Amino acid sequence: MTPDELPVSVQFLQLITAKWVVKPMYVAAKLKLADHIKSGVTDVASLAEKTGTKADMLYRLLRALSSVGIFHEGEGQNFTLTPLAECLLDEPGSPRDMLLFVNDPVHDRAWDHLHYCLETGNVGFEKAHGAGIFDYCKTDLDFSEVFNRAMSSNGQAVHSATASVLDISSVDTLYDIGGGHGHLIKFLMDKAPSLKGGVFDLPHVVAGAEDAKYPELKIMAGSFFEDIPKGADAHILSFIIHDWDDESAVKILQNCYQALPAGGHLFICDAIINEPNAPNLGKLLDIEMIVMTTGKERTVDEFKTLIEASGFAFEGIVDTPGPHSVICGRK
Ligand SMILES: C[S@@+](CC[C@H](N)C(=O)[O-])C[C@H]1O[C@@H](n2cnc3c(N)ncnc32)[C@H](O)[C@@H]1O
Structure with a gap:
């Protein structure tokens, strides 16, 4: 069944739950799970130790991501990389940097104001942070780095x-x-x-x-x-x-x-x-x-x-x- 052939209610559900995929991807990227797996740390207990997370929670995150083709779960709660998981690797030019930008809390807070933008014609980022993005980046150098890495x-x-x-x-x-x-x-x-x-x-x-x-x-x-x-x-x-x-x-x-x-x-x-x-x-x-x-x-x-x-x-x-x-x- 192609995505278009799915019942409309299922297509709709997939669209509105996009956050259930992208936010786990964001956390996986922050924790560098793909990098750890690539380096040979593949079982949940060791991955949890490496990343300072609780093994049962981390397992649920990896299981969810494996259900949509990001990571592959093998025997004994061991995980391997899929081509999509390779996009999470922390390497120069990796699309991981764009994932980190569009899901950064600074970015999210601007998006909280989309409705306000439509009502007023004003900029959500300015409403959230009191300055335009390029001026804001002069003072928040961490976010500036996230932004510039995403552009690169x-x-x-x-x-x-x-x-x-x-x-x-x-x-x-x-x-x-x-x-x-x-x-x-x-x-x-x-x-x-x-x-x-x-x-x-x-x-x-x-x-x-x-x-x-x-x-x-x-x-x-x-x-x-x-x-x-x-x-x-x-x-x-x-x-x-x-x-x-x-x-x-x-x-x-x-x-x-x-x-x-x-x-x-x-x-x-x-x-x-x-x-x-x-x-x-x-x-x-x-x-x-x-x-x-x-x-x-x-x-x-x-x-x-x-x-x-x-x-x-x-x-x-x-x-x-x-x-x-x-x-x-x-x-
Ligand atoms: C969306 S990014 C595009 C970056 C790059 N050209 C690319 O294609 O990836 C916009 C760029 O405009 C730069 N910029 C913003 N205001 C500027 C200004 N007043 N003078 C020069 N560059 C500026 C930003 O620092 C940022 O690098």
Whole structure:
């Protein structure tokens, strides 16, 4: 029976109990259960000792997760990894980091205000924490680390998808604006070894982009609302424009326009809203934008309007194998 063939009441129950799966996954990730199992600690008693948990409780958590294909229970309450459990491993670029971000208590408290967002048009994160997410991150460095690791962990699903389709053969110097720890630009420098790369982000974020493997990477700190450094003939903005309302988005793009030479390339990586009823992760990410930011996911026409309002010519859209497209502009 495929998921669509299940009785509607069962489909509904599966949807509304998603938390019964994702919260145990979150705790499993926090406890590094997958890492312990991979290292050979497979029985519940030893796992409980390693993680400071009660064996009977831990067994129930592992049993539940094994019922949905995360871990496999063998003889004598011993557990092994499944491909999904491998996604819980604490390794660079692991999707575990996104799980930890979207289930962090700081994130949850913002989501508690979704109804308030719909009533007022205000941002849930600000209601919960008294500041926008990027200002909040300046003071809560633990959450900032969780956020930045989550963005970097988009590597396999998102950044490599961008790198696989983006034609940068005519680009000499590319700056990743709001590039976090520089994950995307590092992918692109791997793809095109002659590319000169730079990453620009807020000071407390961009410090994390230092990487002995990329000594040539130019690391620049500042705010894209103030001044973006000159020196590149192309800018890439990956999951930046969706964080902001139209007025702020145009301000960022105008600052890109100021910094680029005539003929300079603009690459915006974001989800694109498609026709009604069509499945699209971007339509769900858009709710995250409602709760966490002043931004939104946009249609092609909405991107075209922003790009042209900032002075650029709209050049078209390149689809990626990921959940997003590249929207191209030219100065
Ligand atoms: C959603 S994350 C995207 C990160 C990265 N581009 C990616 O694709 O994974 C948004 C980024 O914008 C940065 N940012 C927010 N406000 C900024 C500002 N005023 N100036 C520069 N960067 C900013 C954040 O620090 C964060 O790294």
